Amino acid sequence: MLTTRAPGKVNVCLLVGAPRADGLHPLVSVFQPVGLADELSLAGAGEGAPGPGGADAVVCPGVAGENLAGRALAGFRAATGWDGAPRTLTIVKRIPVAAGMGGGSADAAAALRLAAAASGLPIPAELPMRLGADVPVLLNPRRALVTGAGEHVEPLSAGDGATLVILPLDAALSTRDVYREFDARDRPRDPGELEEAAARLRAGAAPPPVNDLEAAARRLCPAIDPALEALRTAGVERPMVTGSGPTVFGYSEDPEVLDRLHSAGHPAVAVPTAPPELAEVRQA
Numbered sequence: 162m163l164t165t166r167a168p169g170k171v172n173v174c175l176l177v178g179a180p181r182a183d184g185l186h187p188l189v190s191v192f193q194p195v196g197l198a199d200e201l202s203l204a205g206a207g208e209g210a211p212g213p214g215g216a217d218a219v220v221c222p223g224v225a226g227e228n229l230a231g232r233a234l235a236g237f238r239a240a241t242g243w244d245g246a247p248r249t250l251t252i253v254k255r256i257p258v259a260a261g262m263g264g265g266s267a268d269a270a271a272a273l274r275l276a277a278a279a280s281g282l283p284i285p286a287e288l289p290m291r292l293g294a295d296v297p298v299l300l301n302p303r304r305a306l307v308t309g310a311g312e313h314v315e316p317l318s319a320g321d322g323a324t325l326v327i328l329p330l331d332a333a334l335s336t337r338d339v340y341r342e343f344d345a346r347d348r349p350r351d352p353g354e355l356e357e358a359a360a361r362l363r364a365g366a367a368p369p370p371v372n373d374l375e376a377a378a379r380r381l382c383p384a385i386d387p388a389l390e391a392l393r394t395a396g397v398e399r400p401m402v403t404g405s406g407p408t409v410f411g412y413s414e415d416p417e418v419l420d421r422l423h424s425a426g427h428p429a430v431a432v433p434t435a436p437p438e439l440a441e442v443r444q445a
């Protein structure tokens with residue numbers, strides 16, 4: 162049996178342009194993988210029950226419908242021609258679902274790492290982006306500058322090592338709906354602005370605590386404003402929405418911040434940034 166972990170992410174900054182001809186949004190973002198991670202295991206041939214029709218099976222309590230990790234396994238087989246016996250992929254979710262923390266993409270990326278290890282074949286270059294804009298960066302989870310529509314990933318130095326305070330909300334937002342709302346009501350960055358921001362970040366500038374999707378997410382999910390206010394009141398620095406939301410996060414090294422949030426009824430967690438070895442594939 163092979164195992165790996167799939168760290169979720171926060172977008173330390175996220176700048177968004179107008180949709181390209183292919184419908185995808187150009188972005189400039191600093192992705193930070195975090196220690197809140199799903200756990201995946203791929204049972205070897207004969208170790209688990211195969212899915213219907215001899216296909217790979219995915220067991221993922223808490224996620225209904227087609228699983229992005231299953232789509233990744235099927236995509237890997239189709240693109241590489243790998244015809245090893247069907248496997249069972251089991252996912253224990255720890256990353257909140259539809260929360261802006263990239264959980265589905267993280268699981269898809271982890272499934273590709275497992276498939277590559279099981280088959281001995283490399284991951285086809287175009288496959289991660291076909292699965293989703295967050296999959297390329299989460300393939301090899303580390304702090305990175307992401308540009309294009311997600312396909313360009315440049316590793317950045319480790320960052321300030323700050324502890325993140327993450328507050329998941331009891332709400333879900335569809336990434337597609339948030340982009341649609343952004344397109345309808347907000348001003349996209351022009352290409353020059355995105356290029357300049359990417360150049361500054363590449364040169365080592367601190368990411369601005371800005372998320373261009375935040376206003377759209379706040380309009381669609383009224384629970385976000387009080388959550389941001391709760392972080393601020395508890396003393397969390399730079400509170401903001403991650404990705405398409407609704408999860409909010411900020412920074413604090415003060416352990417009493419969590420106590421204050423918990424006594425006010427907010428299930429906040431303190432998480433470190435993810436060390437790169439968290440995502441290694443291991444033999445269990």
Ligand code: ATP
Nearest residue numbers: 228229258259260261262263264265266268336404
């Ligand atoms: P992103 O930050 O990449 O925009 P997200 O964190 O907001 O994504 P996900 O948790 O990836 O959202 O879930 C988006 C949708 O994908 C959910 O509605 C869920 O049903 C579906 N999904 C499919 N596979 C998975 C998976 N393995 N984990 C979570 N969601 C999944």
